[in-house]
Amino acid sequence: MLLKHTTKEVADRKALMINPAKTCQPIGAMYAALGIHGCLPHSHGSQGCCSYHRSTLTRHYKEPIPAATSSFTEGASVFGGQANLVQAIDNIFTVYEPEVIAVHTTCLSETIGDDLPQIFDKAKKDGKVPDGCTVLGAPTPSYVGSHVTGFSNMVKAMAQLAEPTGVKNGKVNVIPGWVEPADMGEIKRLAELVGVDITLFPDTSGVLDAPLTGEYSMFPQGGVTIPELKGAGDAIGTLALGEWCSADAARWLDSKCKVPCTILDMPFGLAATDRFVDVLRTVAGVNVPDTVTHERGQLVDLISDMHQYFYGKKVALWGDPDQLIAMTEFLISLDMQPLYVVTGTPGKKFEKRIQEICADQPFEVKVKAKGDMFLMHQWVKNESVDLLIGNTYGKYIARDEDIPFLRWGFPILDRQGHQYFPTVGYKGGLRLLEKMLDLFLDRKDRDDPEQTFELVL
């Protein structure tokens, strides 16, 4: 057994992560930056960081991930990375011809104290930024927060491009958080059905689910444009989906540009999608059309068809805070029992929120922020569950403990297709239901003795 090293006794650990349930900030910033049209993400650090993030994103999205690096050397680490970054900006605009460069820092450049705005000024003064092109940047020290923090920081840097004119443009900003390209596409579709003109940022749909044409383009057609981001300051409102991924950017727009914001959960499952649609409708002052009510009805219909199989099923789930909060609520609405919830991302608020969602339920939830997969395995060893939900790193537990496993979240390194099928919204809910029931019933068919093995279930 791969995880034979896992002991049952849970002891407090302070100095050590074992089998992490998070990774570092820069990769989140890189993913967010890919949701800007014509943007080349740039990693201001050693070239290993950039290479690792590109490899991991490639393994998950199965798409080419372009990103440049300042290629720090020993000299840059002593004397500062300004020269490297100015030269990098020059080289990038000359060779790769992006419209935008989105720079994120690393533990290295943060610690030596490189100041991005000052370096950008220098590059502009030296004429290294062509007319009509944009350079933006986010501080993403790897030793603070997690990949989710890095995503949020880059999204905030995107919001800070807003240039309010004082005249409202009638649009609504929607910040989707770290979800799949297909999820971003689904949020846009839903908004269009409701009849609301939105600016979605970041938007990786059309970037990381591009068709195969026989040509390689570093900058596919999708992504939010710079004029759209500038216009974010004139929007009539902002919907931030997820406190951890999206709220900072929304609050910044609220306080600096007077664009009122609403922080919502990510729209996974019935209730969270209801709230999303309702706020979207209210902000835009429109009525929910029959098409959306119809989709909602279909989701409720499928839940009713399946509810007998979900009753009382115990679940362990791990991943990122925003996703876990919405999923925990969804599971409870399906009469399931989310027993263990672990995120590697720090935040006491997370633990509190999960406990609130699970209050008054017929089970005691165990929740941990800043936890790891070793702890999750220890919990599962002490009392097993019926289903695991999370990223690929759960496959060791699934195998060792022989538990059905729904891959959901980031990263998924060992299955494909997830980038094409949304799990947000009512339609996404259908997909989650189908996948979960398949897992339960495949397991039942596998384990049932011949006498009780039935054709019709």
Next chain:
Amino acid sequence: MSTTILEERKDQIHRTGEGDIDIACNRPSLAGAVSQRACVFCGSRVVLYPIADALHLVHGPIGCAVYTWDIRGALSSGPELHRLSFSTDLQEIDVIFGGEKKLSAALDELIDRHNPKAAFVYSTCIVGLIGDDLEAVCRKMSEEKGIPVLPVQSEGFKGSKREGYLAACKAMLKLIGTRPIDGISPTSINIFGDFNLAGEIWIIRDYFKRMGVEVVANVTGDGRVDDISRCHGAALNLVQCSGSTLDLAKMMEEKYGTPYLRVSYLGIEDMADSLYQVADFFKEQDPGIVERTQELVREELEKLMPEVARYRKDLEGKKVAIYVGGSFKAFSLLKAFRHLGMKVVMVGSQTGTKEDYAELEQISDPGTILVDDANPLELSQFIKEKDVDLFVGGVKERPIAYKLGVGFCDHNHERKEALEGFVGMLNFAREVHSSVMSPVWNFVPRRANRVIETTKGAVNE
């Protein structure tokens, strides 16, 4: 399209037959390049991590540990401690006040729980900056716990993977010579530079067993601390993947007088040649060894060749572009593709040396593009210019090849098929065939037209 080649990069690209070769290599990537390269830490980690009964602790922020967690299929026949991810998860407060205490605490807990044979502690960028004294912490833990606790000085910014290989070799050298060597056969070897991807080292070890040669240590695929500790007792070191372990072989030659041979287990000639070199080395101690080796090669080839010929029929004349980490693989791949009747039109590497490129030029066809540290635009431009049918590369290159409508073979650490040994040649042929001949490429707009043209051409003949 020629604008995609940066002026500064021109001397890192060469076309064979166009004047003398003088590729500028082993230099840092240009700032702003979309380089396919990695860092020092990455180099150390990939070399050492297959040692399965050692504890591998990454001292740094969480990312360095996560991105190197079980990403290579470096298989173990026993312990699998190497497949877990341990990190000190450095926080802002540690960056300010230092991470030594945290490191000691982590080692203390881990060594007590897992009783590893040794521990490797990897330094990362940030540790190099804040100046934690890794040496001192490791020395103290080693004394306390009674096992070797070895610091690996792999701060990322100190160079590319190549420097990381060296740091790994230095760490291993400290282990070597710490255990007795009695009972080791005079016809014995160490296997250097094989990481047991998809079980490859088991194939190679079987060949040596049949030849009557004892393998003392795997360095490092399916590796064990105890074996490596006594590997100075072997009569000969066999070095594959010269970039990663040649340094260690040189250090051992100097310190213990162990000679080494450079070998490759990829492709028919190189595999056979490697075995013959070993037989030749030991023929005085073991006169029957040459004959046994000939017998082995004959047996294997008899099985192999008819099978390869079947694939060759389809693959004849197809064109290949190669972009690999270390250039040693490129040599073997060139020869392997000749057996499949395929034409290599581009060869690139992340860490090739001047000598490597000069040698590559010698064995390449005229007009072949040689490139050091390429970026995706260059790669894509060469693939289209040469009308390539197959691209050989690593994880980041796969989707680029597919987007261009070109077949792909992962010859890097994410390969799932054993490509070494004689049987590896067959797996290789099958894998190449499965991708090059896939019907999916007929649906790709850019290439669909081309397919029709060639079909017509064949009809006109």
